[in-house]
Amino acid sequence: xxxxxxxxxxxxxxxxxxxxAGLMNGxxxxxxxxxxxxxxxxxxxxxxxxxxxxTEAAYEAGDMAASETMAAGDMENEWNVAGAxxxxxxxxxxxxxxxYRQAYEPENFNTEEYSYISENGYKSVMEDPLSTFSVDVDxxxxxxxxxxxxxxxxxxxxxxxxxxxxxxxxxxxxxPKDGEPFAVTTEYGDCPWNEEHRLLMxxxxxxxxxxEDRPASNFVFLLDVSGSMYADDKLPLxxxxxxxxxxxxxxxxxxxxxxxxxxxxxxxxxxxxSEKAKIVAALEDLEAGGSTAGEAGIQKAYALAEKNFIPGxxxxxxxxTDGDLNVGISSESGxxxxxxxxxxxxxxxSVLGVGTGNIKDNKMEAMADNGDGNYNYLDxxxxxKKVLVDEMGGTxxxxxxxxxxxxxxxxxxxxxxxxxxxxNRLLRNEDFHNDKVDAGEIGAGHTVTALYEIIPGEGGxxxxxxxxxxxxxxxxxxxxVSLRYKAPNGDTSKLMEHPVEADSYHQExxxxxxxxxxxxxxxxxxRDSENKGKASLEHEMELAEPCVKADSDGYRKEFxxxxxxxxxxxxx
Numbered sequence: 001x002x003x004x005x006x007x008x009x010x011x012x013x014x015x016x017x018x019x020x021a022g023l024m025n026g027x028x029x030x031x032x033x034x035x036x037x038x039x040x041x042x043x044x045x046x047x048x049x050x051x052x053x054x055t056e057a058a059y060e061a062g063d064m065a066a067s068e069t070m071a072a073g074d075m076e077n078e079w080n081v082a083g084a085x086x087x088x089x090x091x092x093x094x095x096x097x098x099x100y101r102q103a104y105e106p107e108n109f110n111t112e113e114y115s116y117i118s119e120n121g122y123k124s125v126m127e128d129p130l131s132t133f134s135v136d137v138d139x140x141x142x143x144x145x146x147x148x149x150x151x152x153x154x155x156x157x158x159x160x161x162x163x164x165x166x167x168x169x170x171x172x173x174x175x176p177k178d179g180e181p182f183a184v185t186t187e188y189g190d191c192p193w194n195e196e197h198r199l200l201m202x203x204x205x206x207x208x209x210x211x212e213d214r215p216a217s218n219f220v221f222l223l224d225v226s227g228s229m230y231a232d233d234k235l236p237l238x239x240x241x242x243x244x245x246x247x248x249x250x251x252x253x254x255x256x257x258x259x260x261x262x263x264x265x266x267x268x269x270x271x272x273x274s275e276k277a278k279i280v281a282a283l284e285d286l287e288a289g290g291s292t293a294g295e296a297g298i299q300k301a302y303a304l305a306e307k308n309f310i311p312g313x314x315x316x317x318x319x320x321t322d323g324d325l326n327v328g329i330s331s332e333s334g335x336x337x338x339x340x341x342x343x344x345x346x347x348x349x350s351v352l353g354v355g356t357g358n359i360k361d362n363k364m365e366a367m368a369d370n371g372d373g374n375y376n377y378l379d380x381x382x383x384x385k386k387v388l389v390d391e392m393g394g395t396x397x398x399x400x401x402x403x404x405x406x407x408x409x410x411x412x413x414x415x416x417x418x419x420x421x422x423x424n425r426l427l428r429n430e431d432f433h434n435d436k437v438d439a440g441e442i443g444a445g446h447t448v449t450a451l452y453e454i455i456p457g458e459g460g461x462x463x464x465x466x467x468x469x470x471x472x473x474x475x476x477x478x479x480x481v482s483l484r485y486k487a488p489n490g491d492t493s494k495l496m497e498h499p500v501e502a503d504s505y506h507q508e509x510x511x512x513x514x515x516x517x518x519x520x521x522x523x524x525x526x527r528d529s530e531n532k533g534k535a536s537l538e539h540e541m542e543l544a545e546p547c548v549k550a551d552s553d554g555y556r557k558e559f560x561x562x563x564x565x566x567x568x569x570x571x572x
């Protein structure tokens with residue numbers, strides 16, 4: 001995907017925007033809050049940037065090399081334990097800072113939370129000819145797993161969402177035509193990890209837009225400044241990330257900043273995007289301390305977004321947090337209901353997860369999924385640049401919402417199938433035609449990829465005592481991919497249909513399918529999936545290496561390095 005964004009100016013570089021060279025050693029902060037979901041925990045101590053990734057090293061050694069750490073002394077020595085940025089009465093001494101830090105940094109203590117994933121199994125075409133799911137453009141799982149591997153820790157199976165690994169990367173799909181918001185591409189070939197099966201790839205390419213042509217944005221930066229956010233990989237990283245985003249805004253844009261700790265606070269209210277120095281200065285002044293009243297912050301952020309609403313524009317709350325809420329509504333179900341209610345205003349929600357040791361991945365994913373937004377995890381400033389600058393359109397500018405996919409398989413050619421990933425995005429078949437049912441959004445220039453593992457052959461069908469097996473209708477089509485979507489501000493969906501012929505099978509895979517297959521295998525190995533077949537880290541390398549040649553951003557090359565590191569950790 002071609003990214004058409006403005007380059008960072010030398011002015012911004014002078015503000016001290018510097019990539020975090022390494023995450024904190026040991027496990028991070030936590031409130032120890034109870035959760036409604038199955039929780040997997042892993043201590044991921046060590047240097048998060050170990051491994052010498054060439055893409056990140058080049059970035060840090062280039063434009064950012066001469067920068068100094070932003071407000072290092074202030075962040076180290078001044079702490080607002082009352083949770084109100086700028087409240088002198090709440091600032092502690094250096095000794096108090098150390099005491100507060102110690103309280104939030106228990107040794108070898110980890111409370112990371114992930115929603116349980118029940119991996120998709122095989123379905124009989126005669127019994128279940130339809131497969132329905134919501135698109136997903138989240139990439140948080142990839143960034144989070146990269147953080148764990150670099151730190152040398154173990155990886156909880158439920159932290160691995162295979163569709164997010166696949167969709168972290170761009171693929172060479174054709175651009176849409178005839179005014180459609182996206183184009184549909186399919187490919188049908190062999191399944192690399194099971195020789196008896198075949199693999200179907202469904203690819204969506206959202207229309208790209210020039211940076212200059214993007215709609216005006218009304219952004220509310222909703223920033224967690226609670227005590228658990230003190231670490232270098234949390235609030236300091238967030239400050240630098242949003243400063244980069246601010247540099248790419250214009251006078252047509254509006255920016256508000258809301259912080260929350262013990263209570264919410266409005267730092268900026270509808271400031272012009274042209275006032276970059278003012279925005280960056282406000283970010284630099286933030287300090288971490290206090291409890292985590294996330295509900296109050298969310299309420300205030302949406303109120304500001306509605307106050308400064310731009311008709312026909314991109315109205316969005318961008319939440320940056322470790323997800324560790326402990327004041328007000330804090331359960332996953334409670335937050336989901338709150339976000340569902342708030343999005344009726346036409347304001348979207350994007351979530352940026354940060355941190356180690358206490359991240360609440362389950363809550364952040366649920367909020368983004370129900371807020372017509374996306375969820376990304378920032379493990380470094382390198383990733384922040386990717387999400388908020390290089391892919392600004394895809395991350396923050398919606399071209400279609402409530403995008404649903406339904407695949408109907410022909411039992412004449414397909415016996416069974418399995419959707420690879422998307423476990424948290426499955427829909428009932430009847431939901432496909434129901435415009436009241438939410439689904440995922442697609443941003444400008446985004447690609448979305450889904451894989452189906454297919455068991456070829458006639459579906460047959462079991463003859464029962466009181467009914468006869470269905471008879472397939474004669475057709476040359478293998479399957480039909482149907483899509484429903486709404487315009488960003490629309491309420492009624494449109495339908496697209498894409499039939500796939502049975503003779504579309506090709507033994508030789510494209511780079512798109514081959515690389516997506518390698519990433520899928522990686523996810524199955526990390527999960528130790530019962531469906532992984534002959535998938536292995538060595539096999540993934542063989543699949544992925546030939547596909548690196550078209551890697552303009554270096555992300556595919558980084559993937560190879562990540563697989564190598566996983567192998568060194570003894571993951572099989």
